Amino acid sequence: MGNKHSCCVYPGGRGSGRSSSSQKGAGGGSGEANHEDVSEEHMCNLQHISEREPDDLDQDPSLHPSAGPLFLSKSKQVIENGLVRRRSRSHLDDGRTLKKSSSCSTIYLDDSTVSQPNLKNTIKCVALAIYYHIRNRADNRILDIFDEKLHPLTKDGVPPDYDRHNPEHRHIYKFVRTLFNAAQLTAECAIITLVYLERLLTYADIDMTPGTWKRIVLGAIILASKVWDDQAVWNVDYCQILKDICVDDMNELERQYLVMIQFNINVPSSVYAKYYFSLRTLAEANDLTFPAETLSKERAQKLEAMSRICEDKYASQLGRNGHKKWSSLDNINATCRRSVAILS
DSSP, rough: OOSSOOOOHHHHHHHHHHHHHHOOOOOOOOHHHHHHHHHHHHHHHHOOTSSSHHHHHHTTTOOOSSOOOOOHHHHHHHHHHHHHHHHHHHHHHHHHOOOOOSSOOOEEEOOOSSSOOOHHHHHHHHHHHHHHHHHHHHHOOOOOGGGGGSSOOOOTTOTTTTTTHHHHHHHOOOOOOOHHHHHHHHHHHHHHHHHHHHHHHHHHHOOOOOTTTTHHHHHHHHHHHHHHSSSSSOOHHOOOOTTTTOOHHHHHHHHHHHHTTTOOOOOOHHHHHHHHHHHHHHHTTTOOOOOOOEEOOOOHHHHHHHHHHHHHHHHHHHHTTTTTOOOOOGOOTTTTTOOOOOOO
């Protein structure tokens, strides 16, 4: 990120720190005094994570609510070329994909909301976003910790051309779905995973390649599960899912992931909502429809109850701030209505 003052040091920086301490021992008392002065000056220059690089926050999609997610810009090329539209037209011509439309007597709604997303479809959308990251990458910038050849996920290793062919969307979906089903993770965790993934790509200035995407996704899932879920999945549990990986490798992957994102695991609610609706936009553009179900009486009462709770909460907040909320006709009682009499 090019920050001048940072409380996070990359592994290479720690090495330089050890070499300076060894020189201090060989230099005697003057070296100790200089080292103390440098340490005090460095401590004074440390900044809080929320105060560093304010100019870059507007360009970081994982922190700024108005900055567009990276995967949307990656998918624009395919959408503009008309590949997705041609596929949608062929489906309509074959009669295999038909969208249910609501009528006066029947209303169709999908069961995915920003507070309770649909797990299966959310994972499909996240896998599609990862697919576009790999397919439309700018370069092949990688780090050793994510290289599957240096850190294989299976004992069989990787084929010689493991980093040459882009994976298909269904392969990415199968990998992510296996981890989420085995660890019993939620759909909200999948959205947080995508936020951490793009934060890593932005901070570490790397690309997702065919040889690194699995370990990048795995590291993001480890962090997201520990930050979001109350009962987090331990690293040893992932070793039970991926049989050939060891705990030390998981710990090192998590540690370096945290260092690269500068220990910034905060995800504002506005950013979460932005990624959710951006994933729905991506799904619609790529013909990934959310399953629509008939609005039954029970579901309608549940939605009405949820909206009432939010409305009452919003009204109480306005009341505390001294603002008046205009009520609808449904909430007006005859006893509380007052009218001014006009005498002629």
